[in-house]
Structure formats: C-alpha cells, structure tokens
Amino acid sequence: MSTSAFDWNYPSLIAHRGAGKHAPENTLSAVRLGHQHGFTMMEYDVKLSRDGVAILLHDDRIDRTSNGQGLASQYSLADLMQFDFGSWLHEKYSAEPILTLSTMAAYTIAHGIHSNIEIKPETGFEAETGARVARIAQQLWQKASVPPLLSSFSEVALEAAKLAAPELPRALLIEDHVPADYLARLQRLDCVALNLDTKLTTKELVAETLAAGYQLCIWTVNDPQRAKELLSWGCKGIVTDAIDTISPLTPF
Numbered sequence: 001m002s003t004s005a006f007d008w009n010y011p012s013l014i015a016h017r018g019a020g021k022h023a024p025e026n027t028l029s030a031v032r033l034g035h036q037h038g039f040t041m042m043e044y045d046v047k048l049s050r051d052g053v054a055i056l057l058h059d060d061r062i063d064r065t066s067n068g069q070g071l072a073s074q075y076s077l078a079d080l081m082q083f084d085f086g087s088w089l090h091e092k093y094s095a096e097p098i099l100t101l102s103t104m105a106a107y108t109i110a111h112g113i114h115s116n117i118e119i120k121p122e123t124g125f126e127a128e129t130g131a132r133v134a135r136i137a138q139q140l141w142q143k144a145s146v147p148p149l150l151s152s153f154s155e156v157a158l159e160a161a162k163l164a165a166p167e168l169p170r171a172l173l174i175e176d177h178v179p180a181d182y183l184a185r186l187q188r189l190d191c192v193a194l195n196l197d198t199k200l201t202t203k204e205l206v207a208e209t210l211a212a213g214y215q216l217c218i219w220t221v222n223d224p225q226r227a228k229e230l231l232s233w234g235c236k237g238i239v240t241d242a243i244d245t246i247s248p249l250t251p252f
C-alpha cells in the first residue's frame, strides 16, 4: 500500500474499547453504548483463543474482565463462552459473553461503524496473531466500503499482518518513548498512521509525522480541550474513554 495513495476515510472521534469505562470493555454492550453516544468508530483489542478464533480481549489473561481465570490461549471459544465478561463492571452486565471479531464485524458493518482493530497478541504469539487476525479481518470486511484500520504495539505482528493482508491499512502504536527512527519503522511496515500516546504528542512531532505522509490517531484523550488542540494540529483520530464529554453528538 502506498501511504500517499490511501484515502483516509475514518471519523475523527473513536470510542476506546467500545465505550471507555461506561460499559464492559470490548463487548457488544460497549459498542451499542458507544454508538448510542454517536460514535461511528470503535477501537478494540483482538487476540486468539486456543482454537484460533479472533476474540476481543485486552489482557493476556481473562481474570480482570471475566469470572474466569487464566490465559485466553488456554481456552477454546466454546470454553470462553461459559464465562461472564460483564459483571466485573456491573451486575446488570452479568450475561455478557466474550465477543468474537466475526460478530463484531457483522454488527459494526450493519450499523455503519468503522473499526480500529488493535492486534494485541499474547506474548509469544505475535506473528501468528498478526497474520491470522489480518486474514480473518480481510475476509470479514471484504464487502465493506471502508476497511478496518489494523494497529499494534508489536512490530512483529504488524509485519505478519502486512504479509497476510497487505491491502488492509496499518498503524504503529507507540507508548513510553518515541524512537528516533520512528518514521523509518512506519515506512518499513508500510503504515498509513502513527497511533500515539497523548503524553508523547507534541505539535512538532505531529508536524513532522504529517510532513512525512502519515496520519495520527492519539490515545487515550479524555480532556475535551486536549482533543480540540490535537485536532487543530492536524491529528486525524482521537481515541477516548470520555464518550459523554467528547462525543460526536455534543460540541466540545
């Protein structure tokens, strides 16, 4: 993919993990709530179950966001379906199942919602997860007018995604510090964007990245003034937990 040829066609406001902390992260309830708040793009985390199904889950383990324990890769999808992925946040979500990428694709495409799929491999499964998630996404979104944006902190996963589904746009996630060679990394992975921690985002860095031909999505931005500032610098995407105060439905 040529970065300059890529037609960036995503909304500027992106709901983090579906609805931030307002619903159980990475679940269909979260996506529904984010959509009710006017969001037409969602960021969510994807990894693989033991039987290779792409599932939405942030952590390596299921302990924090379900009533189960252990690594996601210990469990088949059928096993994971036995757990409750909602009541950790509130008992009203006690029937919330694990969400598959397949169900997510069907729901979001049907409702005109765009996707930023963060490939979040369990340690040791980077290449396998990058390749498999990209292939599954390619198939699920083949008839959609706008492809999902694939992103990852793992350059190994992004490289594998690039080989598996080169036509799907990619973004490199960066936290902690911006390496001096970050533009070379974006180029090597043939990315269309840099998805950067707001703490690392300066006006100069935004200008340098834009001048090199890459878009920027900034996370996790929960202050409306900061969101405004980042957009005024030319950042294209704002990933937020604050779906009530930074919303497409309300001016901020």
Ligand code: G3P
Residues within 6 Å of the ligand: 016, 043, 045, 058, 118, 151, 173, 195, 219, 239
């Ligand atoms: O994709 C941006 C952001 O979600 C990365 O951090 O830990 O929330 O997945 P995390």
Ligand code: CA
Residues within 6 Å of the ligand: 043, 044, 045, 118
């Ligand atoms: Ca994420």
